[in-house]
Amino acid sequence: MNQLARRWKREWPLHFMVVPALIFLVLFSYIPMAGILMAFQKYIPTKGLFGSPMVGLKHFKYLLDYPDIGRIVFNTLYIATMKIIAGLVVPITIAILLNELRQEWMKRTFQTMVYLPHFLSWVLLSGIIIDVLSPSTGIINQILGLFGAKPIFFLGDNKWFPYVMVITDVWKEFGFGTIIYLAALTNINPSLYEAAEIDGAGRWKQTINVTLPGMMPIIILMLTLNIGNVLNAGFDQIFNLYSPQVYESGDVIDTFVYRMGIEQAQYGFATAVGLLKSVVSFILISVSYIMAYRFANYRIF
Structure with a gap:
């Protein structure tokens, strides 16, 4: 007990600092979970949460019979999977290339430039992207026009829309991932490069045989942790960029829930869809943490 009291006396400021975050978590994450009850109700706003009929x-059952649910789930998995793959490959590649730069000022300048979009919201970026990809005045279509190509409606064509979502998401977030992989590169023993160079390995073979194996634990960790996000295709991004023209290829679970719940006032049905997605996501996150512990020795506690 004396040891516990001494430890509490030493660490109480740290626990006190956590209190605001705990209050925020309870108010905005746990108390709203009472709304799950709407998934089993015909929710009527005037009767409230506990007065609506069950x-x-x-x-x-209606969700399973909904005609478009298969397409919506496919869009979600398709876009999210492409984002996960591209979100690994691009930052790893950029981190390796940055690591090869010898001028520190150039490395820091480029790193700052690619990291900046991470801090911008999709509300702001969507306006920029819409202007850039405009079929009439967008700079991309103007460049394509110089080569005789016809204008492409990137945000209104079902063939192009998913890939635009992936490319713009990678452009926004790969700077943050690059920092993670650059940190992993600093943990590689320099003597391994020296030994490889003595054996006659060039920069490419050093990358294949030293750099990538040294980064593999963090790569496996990031991959397994991203498994839990396979049902999160990016609501903020898609909501600000999509339109009814691209529902066929761009409508995902989160945007579907928004339309059903907010626009069409089907509160119970929208809650049921969101609850089912949350349960599946919880299972995937649990599996991803088990895999992260087994393959990358990563644990929270």
């Missing part, structure tokens, strides 16, 4: 699993 309908059991009706909304879940």
Whole structure:
């Protein structure tokens, strides 16, 4: 008990600093979970959460019979999977290239430039992207026009829209991932490069045989942790860039929930979809943490 009291006396300021975050978490994450009850109700706003009639699993049955649910789930998995893959390959490549730069000022300048979009919201970036990709005045279509190509409606064509989502998301976030992989590169023993150079390995073979194996633990960790996000295709981005013209290829679970719940006032059905997605995401996150512990020796506690 004396040891526990001494430890508490030494660490109480740290626990006190956590209190605001805990209050925020309870207010905005745990208390709103009472709304899950709407998934089993015919929710009527005037009767409130505890006065609306119960309908059991009706909304879940309707979800399984919904004609577009297969396409919506496919869009979500397709876009999210491409984002996860590109979100690994691009930052790893850029980190390795930056690591090869010998001028520190050039490395820091480029790193700052690619990191900046991470701090900008999709509300702001969507306006920029819409202007850049405009079929009439956008700079991309103007450049294509110089080569005789016809204007492409990137944000209104189902063939192009998913790839635009992936490319713009990678452009926004790869700077943050680059920093993670640059930190992993600093943990590689320089003597390994010296030994490889003595054996006659050039820069390419050093990258294949020393750099990538040295980065592999963090690569495996990031990959396994991203498994939990496979049902999160990026609501903020897609909501600000999509339109009814591209529902066929761009409508994902989160945007579908928004339309059903906010625009069409089907509160119970939208809650049921969101609850089912949350349960599946929880399972995937749990599996990803188990895999991260097994393959990368990563644990939270």
